[in-house]
Amino acid sequence: MMRVKTPPVVWRSRNHRYKLVGSKCKACGEVRFPPVHFCSCGGEVEEVELPRAGRLVSYSIVYAADEESRERSPVIMGLIDLGVTRVVAEIVDASPEEVHSGMQVEAVFRRIGEDGETGVIAYGIKFRPAVG
Amino acid sequence: MYVTRAVMEKIDRHYERGVKDLAAAVAKKALEGIDGVDYVLVASSLSYVQEPQLDLGAHIAYSLGLRGARAISVEAGEASGLAAVELAGALLKSKASRVLVIGVDKLTNFTSAETYAQLSLLYDEGVNMYSSGFGSVAGILMRLYMERYNVDRLTMAHWPALMHANAKHNPYAMLRFAIAPEKVLEAMPMADPITLMDSFPLGDGAAAILLESRPKEALAELAAVEAAVGHPNVAWSEDPLHIESLALAYGRLSEKHDLREVDVVELHDSFTITALMILESIGLAEKGKAAEAVASGRFSVNGDVAVNPSGGLKARGHPIGATGVYQVAEVALQLAGQFPGLKVEGARKGLAVSLNGFGSSSYVAYLRGVE
Structure with missing residues (x-):
């Protein structure tokens, strides 16, 4: 098992992962998630919470998931349009048959991994079919 | 600058040989009868995870008996090899007259499942934090392509079939057998709509080229290499199916050189969809038409332009x-x-x-024949 979600890594990424916080350019308004240090226009950025509802642009049903995700295989990964920007994220609470491009989705707070069986647990944002 | 030697090892599961063994095998042949080099550049990527050795370039140079040589390690993910060639070109234009470039990598020291997990490191943290598997982004892009352009799965399968048909004749290729396009659809699903046959086999490999500024004879002229960085996360592209960094690098090259009527291209088909995106991003096919063009034979060895006569990453193999x-x-x-x-x-x-991933960086090298 490759260790990547070690305590310092999980701790310092808590803000953007827990709250879906990205960066917004003060000059051109471009939004990015995960946040970047400078905009691609060269402008300075500030933190911004992203909208929690969006539209699924495309998706993949992943059967060859990493070992740590194997128990929830197949894992559905989606490209989601949040209006202000797009994100790639996991789609949950939906069977492969239910998922389709163009469907409305919303953000939920979920477990995203752990540092081995006894290590720190990492949480973050996933998306599920919109219930509203 | 000129390519004067080109040496390759067959890509395979080389359980008996490590990174230094593979590098030595190609370097020894590339340096036969040569009286020293100014620089040794060593391109490698996944070996830093699978067979960790820091300052790899120096370790390999010394293991070749090149005590006192100048050595540089180059790591740029899947693009490491061409990144090293670009750097070699810059050195040849400034202070070197002979540079050995070695590309070497190891993908079989771990199980395939562990190796695929490690390969996720090629992508952005925003994607790989989900540990969803190596094919995730490629699967998203392939479905987007098929739905946007209304292309069916079987038409897409002509790419791997063409690669296998080509690799059958390449003694250095890992997968030397032909497959029918239908077989691609029957293979194990990896990241639907992608099956295992849309991607490259896991194999180790090493290749070396000798570059010289004023040789007496040469295989080919290395006219220019261009590069650019781009979106590391496909969610950030205006059009996720367009590889901006590649279009930029190719554009810089075509401003200075006439790239029309190119006869042969070796490109980065890490997945079927990557090949189609590259063909469209450098204008060898119209947007949405690359899959049909492949199926019609336009990129076969006797077509308009021969693309991946080696068999490509798909069948020659892809030692990162x-x-x-x-x-x-x-x-x-x-x-x-x-x-x-x-x-x-x-x-x-x-x-x-x-390129690395789907274009976090892209490199294009232009070579010309010599009389």
Whole structure:
């Protein structure tokens, strides 16, 4: 098992992962998630919470998931349009048959991994079919 | 600057040999009868995870008996090989007259499942934090392509079939057997709509080229190499199916050189969808038409332009950090009429195209034949 979600890594990424916080350019308004240090226009950025509802642009049903995700295989990964920007994220609470491009989705707070069986647990944002 | 030697090892599961063994095998042949080099550049990527050795370039240079040589390690993910060739070009224009470029990588020290998990490191943290598997992004892009352009799965499968048909003749290729496009659809699903046959086999490899500024004779001229960085996360692209960094690098190259009527291209088909995106991003096919063009034979060895006569990443194989060096070696040998597999008769102009992921960085090398 490759260790990547070690305590310092999980701790310092808590803000953007827990709250879906990205960066917004003060000059051109471009939004990015995960946040970047400078905009691609060269402008300075500030933190911004992203909208929690969006539209699924495309998706993949992943059967060859990493070992740590194997128990929830197949894992559905989606490209989601949040209006202000797009994100790639996991789609949950939906069977492969239910998922389709163009469907409305919303953000939920979920477990995203752990540092081995006894290590720190990492949480973050996933998306599920919109219930509203 | 010129490519004067091009040496490759067959890509395979080389359980008996480590990184230094593979590098030594190709370097020894590339340096036969040569009286020293100014620089040794070592391109490698996944070996830093699978067979960790820091300051790899120096360790390999010393293991070749090149005590006192100058050595540089180059790591740029899947594009490491062509990144090293670009750096070699810069050195040849400034302070060096002879540079050895070695591409070497190791993908079989761990189980396939562990290796695929490690390969996720090629992508952005925003994607790989989900540990969803190596094919996730490619699967999203492939479905987007098929739905946007209304292309069916079988039409897409002509790419892997063409790669296998080509690799059958390449003695350095890992997968030397033909497959029918239908077989791609029947293979194990990896990241639906992608099956295992849309992606490259896991194999180790090494290739070396010798570059010289004023040689007496050469295989081919390395006219120029261009590069650019781009979106590391496909969610950030205005059009996720367009590889901006590649279009930029190719554009810089075509401003200075006439790239029309290129005879042979070796490009980075890490997945079927990557090949189609590259063909469209450098204008070899119209947007949405690359899959049909492949199926119609436009990119076969006797078509308009021969693309991946080696068999490409799909069937020649893709030892991550070494692949760009293979590509340059293959194009140089084609231009010299010496490629040991399918030959592109009378080839005068060739390109090698490499990138990491879906374009966090892209590199294009332009080679010309010499008389």
